Amino acid sequence: MVDPTISAETGTESAKNHFAKAVEEAKAGAQALADEYKDKLNQAKGEWTNEAKVRSGEAKDKANTFAADARTRAGEYAVEGKAKASQAIVGVSKLIDDNATLIDEKVGVKYGDYARSASKSLSETAARIDEKSLEELGDDAREFVRNSPGVAVGIAVGVGYVLARIFKGK
Structure with a gap:
């Protein structure tokens, strides 16, 4: 007859071995699953990084285009403003010049000459503004x-x- 203590010990050992193998297989399976997800996550990160770089480059290009357009428009507005300022100065000069004879009659020739001198100075200033560049x-x-x-x-x-x-x- 078989000794029951030997058989129980062998059964317990066998169960422990099976359990240990099952735990090792579960750990190996979990590690394999974790590695698979790590690879997928790294791949997704790479795709996201590339997408971010592409979009960043596109945004940068759009910003540069917008800035170039703004500089061009600002230059055009500045040239336009320079021309209008020069025209306004010429207009004031003509107004003063037209009224110089009236100043001669009302206040005196001396003040009329001051007005004509101011008118001439304004005309010269307008001409200098027209001749010079914005820079x-x-x-x-x-x-x-x-x-x-x-x-x-x-x-x-x-x-x-x-x-x-x-x-x-x-």
Whole structure:
């Protein structure tokens, strides 16, 4: 007859071995599954990174195009503004010149000559504005501000006040 203690020990050992193998197989299966998902995640990350780079490049190109268009339009508006400013100065010069004889009659020839001198100076200024490029005008303005900062601030305040009054009324 077979000893029951030997048989029970062998059965327990056998069960432990089967359980240990099952646990090892489960661990190996879990590791394989984790590795598979890691690979898929890395692949997805690569695709997302490439997509992000493509979209970033497209956005950058659009921004550069927009900036170039804005620079072009700003240049066109500046040239237009320069021409209108020159025309306005010529208009004021003509207005003063047209009224110089009236000033002669009402106030005196001396003041009429001042008006004609101012008119001539305004005409010359308008001609210089027409002749110079925007870059040259910008350089002249920077030099003026460096040489006369107080006058420049005063002019800026005066222009600001006039503009505020104009737009406040609207």
